[in-house]
Amino acid sequence: MSADGKKTLVFIPLPTTSHLVSAVGTAKLLADRDDRLSITILIMTRTPDTKISSYTTKSPHPRINFLYLQEREAIASGSLGDKNWALSLAESHKCVARDVVVEMMESQKGRLAGIVIDMFCTPMIDVANELGAPAYIYFSSGSAFLGLLFHLQSLRYDHGKNMKEYEDSDVKISVQTYVNPVPAKLWPGKVFDNETGFLESARRFRETRGIIVNTFLEFEPHAISSLSADDRIPPVYPVGPMIQGGRFQGDQVTEIATALENSGVRFLWSLRKPSPKESVEFPGEYENLEQELPEGFLRNTTGIGKVIGWAPQMAVLSHPAVGGFVSHCGWNSTLESVWCGVPVAAWPLFAEQHVNAFQLLKEFEMAVEIKIDYRKESGVIVAAGTIESAIRQLMDPENKIRLKVKELHDKSRAALVEGGSSYNFLGRLLENVMDNAH
Secondary structure, rough: HHHHOOEOOOOOOOOOOOHHHHHHHHHHHHHHHHEEEEEEEEEEOOOOOHHHHHHOOOOOOOOOEEEEEOHHHHHOOOOOOOOHHHHHHHHHHHHHHHHHHHHHHHHHHOOEEEOOOOOOOOOHHHHHHOOOEEEEEEEEOOOOHHHHHHHHHHHHOOOOHHHHHHHOOOOOOEEOOOOOOOOOHHOOHHHHHHHHOHHHHHHHHHHOOOEOOOOOOOOOOOHEEEEEEEEOOOOEEOOOOOOOHHHHHHHHHHHHHHHHHOOOOOOEEEEEEEOOOOOOOEEEEEOHHHHOOOOOOOOHHHEEEEEOOOHHHHHHOOOOOOOEEOOOOOHHHHHHHHHHHHOOOOOOOOOHHHHHHHHHHHHOEEEEEEEOOOOOOOOOOOOOHHHHHHHHHHHHOOHHHHHHHHHHHHHHHHHHHHOOOHHHHHHHHHHHHHHHOO
16 A cells, blocks of 8 residues: 555544543444554543553554553643543643644654544644644534534524523423423533533534534434534534443432332342542442441342442343343443343433433433432432332333334444444545545
8 A cells, every 4th residue: 555545533532431432433443444544542641530541552453553642741731620621631732632643644654634533622623723634523422412512502602692591490492403392400510601611612513524423323313314404513423333331329329229129120230439529530449338238238139139339331231131221321321221222210410411311211212210300419319219110110021112222222233234324424424534634
């Protein structure tokens, strides 16, 4: 192959396992489809996720390599406890990212095809612009939520709305990517805070050449068609599902334990130690699970259930004995439940999990509700009876949600194979990337 035929695509993911794994999965699919394309994944330092280094020790593909960016102390800003830590992280790595990409392209004598930037790292769009390279956003949530962000961003910046007016209100708004009006009480808390830069990031999405979304057409047909019909939004490429494998504490743990014991269903409960308040550190493990649970719970549920720490979620959900999943409705968990054909009891905690749960319950009717408007910071305790009732509904073999999930399970597998919707969208993305390399 001549040097002129070589093209490099750069990925800049948020350095957390969930974001990195799905980005790497997409990178591998792209590399598999075209042997002219090499991919370099830049890893920003100063991350709270200690598993990153072990994950990047071995490349998943001969034409994919990881390159660590050494942050320059003089331009570092923010701290890991800062609510803007992701934006600060990206901002503080812009100069070194630019220099590394320039040096890399000079040494390889190839062409830069573009830079794929994590949804939380929009300051890196400046790097792509400075280098004259196309920028793409990697959006690790769903396309309906992407549409919500665009809508709220437009309300604030185009129509001058004060987002604080919507906080704690009973307002419901029509959003193009949802069939039903979306209650404001389910929006992510960050959209009400002008200091987080959350909606400003969404505004910058519009500057890019395209948005890669971790979803598939058959899962979100209405949302994807709505986004594709809006000429103010860059082309959307749903190439998922890219899958990989919330936390409660105190009195809420007691209520969950009571509900499980009273329901009589067989269970596996992954109970982990919450991260400190206002911290982006990841959950840890309890030294003694028995001390965290009601007296006698482990004895009374012997032979019925098991309480553990960390669990390989995909391996668990894939087991044929699993008939239901109590989930916080993070997007990765949502895709994993669909991929494995396991119905969900929705109990969102924070971020976009509430609108994901809304989507599963109201749009797709493929989940049961525990408490859709639960906020872990509110201090509200969900009663054992409410949890028990949802678990019984979830495990009812006649519940119609099982047929819905089974149908989506089959469609999720078909989307990724040759001729499937995600396979075809990936081909469109690859064509765009290769045509625009300079």
